Amino acid sequence: MTPDLxxxxxxxxxxxxxxxxxxxxxxxxxxxxxxxxxxxxLLRTCLEGHLTGSAWIVNPARTCALxxxxxxxxxxxxxxGHADGNPDLVAVALQEAKEESGLESVQLxxxxxxxxxxxxxxxxxxxxxxxxxDLRFLFEADDRVAWRVSEESIxxxxxxxxxxxxxxxxxxxxxxxxKTPRERHV
Numbered sequence: 001m002t003p004d005l006x007x008x009x010x011x012x013x014x015x016x017x018x019x020x021x022x023x024x025x026x027x028x029x030x031x032x033x034x035x036x037x038x039x040x041x042l043l044r045t046c047l048e049g050h051l052t053g054s055a056w057i058v059n060p061a062r063t064c065a066l067x068x069x070x071x072x073x074x075x076x077x078x079x080x081g082h083a084d085g086n087p088d089l090v091a092v093a094l095q096e097a098k099e100e101s102g103l104e105s106v107q108l109x110x111x112x113x114x115x116x117x118x119x120x121x122x123x124x125x126x127x128x129x130x131x132x133x134d135l136r137f138l139f140e141a142d143d144r145v146a147w148r149v150s151e152e153s154i155x156x157x158x159x160x161x162x163x164x165x166x167x168x169x170x171x172x173x174x175x176x177x178x179k180t181p182r183e184r185h186v
Contacts, residue, residue, distance in 0.1 A: 002039065004042070004087035005035055005039065005041070005042075005087065007087055007088075008035065008051065008087055008089065008135075009032060009035060011089075011112070011113055011135070012028050012031060012032055012035075012113070012116075012135075013028075013032075014112060014113075015028055015112060015113040015116065016028040016029070018112070021175075024115070024116055027116040027117065027118060028116055030118055030133075031051075031116060031118060031133045031135075034049065034118075034131075034133055035051075035133075041133070042083040042084070042085050042086065042087060043083075043084070043085055044082055044084065044127075047128055047130055048130060048131065049118070049130045049131030049132060049133055050082065050083065050130070050131075050132065050133065051083045051089065051132075051133050051134075051135065052080055052081060052082055052083060052089075052092070052132045052133065052134045052135070053080055053081070053083060053089035053090065053091075053092030053093035053096065053134070053135055053136075053137070054078045054079065054080025054081075054093055054096070054134050054135070054136040054137070055078060055079045055080055055093040055094065055096060055097035055106065055136070055137060055139045056078050056114055056115065056136050056137070056138050056139065056176050056180070057078070057079065057097055057101075057103075057106060057139045057140065057141050058109075058138070058139070058140055058141075058180055059140070059141070059142070059143035059158060060140060060142065060143075061143075062161075062180060062181060062182050063160060063161060064143055064158040064159055064160050064161065065078070065158070065159055065161060065164060065176075065177070065180070066078075066079065066101060066103075066141065066143070066147070066156065066157070066158055066159075067079075067156070067157060067159050067164070067167065067168075068100055068101075068150075068152070068153040068155070068156050069153055069154040069155040069156070069157075070152065070153060070154070071151070071152055071153055071154050072124065072152075073121075074154075075168050075170075076159070076164075076167040076168040076173075077168065077173070078136065078173070078176070079093075079096055079097045079100045079101060080092075080093055080096045080097075080134065080136070081096040081099075081100075089135045089137070090108060090111060090137050093135075093136070093137045093139070094106060094108065094137075094139070097139060097141075099150060100150045100152055100153060100156070101141075101147045101148070101150070101156060102146075102147050102148035102150070103141050103145060103147050105141060105142065105145065106139050106140070106141045107139060107140045107141070108137065108138075108139055109138040109139060109140050110137075110138055111137075112137075113135050113136065113137065114136050114137050114138040114176070114179065115136040115172075115175060115176050115179060116134065116135060116136065117132075117134045117136065117172045118131055118132065118133045118134065119131065119132055119134070119172065136176065138180075138181075143158045161177045161180060162177075164177050165177070
């Protein structure tokens with residue numbers, strides 16, 4: 001295993017030790033197994049699937065999350081994207097958050113993994129169906145600051161946590177809503 005992947009595996013191992021949710025522990029094992037079997041898992045050219053980094057961005061009051069209405073997938077999701085070889089998935093998530101929202105002041109709340117998910121991505125043009133193994137991190141941004149919709153999105157919105165399941169009821173998003181700390185920890 002490369003040193004780059006060892007860092008990712010260390011993050012996952014720490015998360016597995018700390019996380020109490022059995023399904024999240026299982027997701028961690030699935031992702032670790034995938035990494036062991038696919039040393040190219042940080043690259044889109046790994047056609048079975050690849051690692052991605054996502055940003056669950058909440059406002060300072062912890063009442064809303066910033067979601068994108070994803071153009072290619074046609075649904076409301078957290079911001080994030082492909083690692084493209086970068087093993088620092090926190091940096092990937094932060095870069096994607098800034099690129100997809102135009103927000104410059106996005107702050108990492110905790111360097112540890114906030115949530116994990118792996119999910120199928122449908123085939124599109126010359127890219128076959130594959131899996132995204134998504135490491136998600138908790139960020140904060142001021143919901144009063146102007147943002148912009150990127151070309152990857154149909155729309156972008158600060159959505160009250162209690163309304164997120166009406167836009168996208170997938171367990172993955174509902175789980176992040178449930179895990180969102182309701183108080184800001186300084």
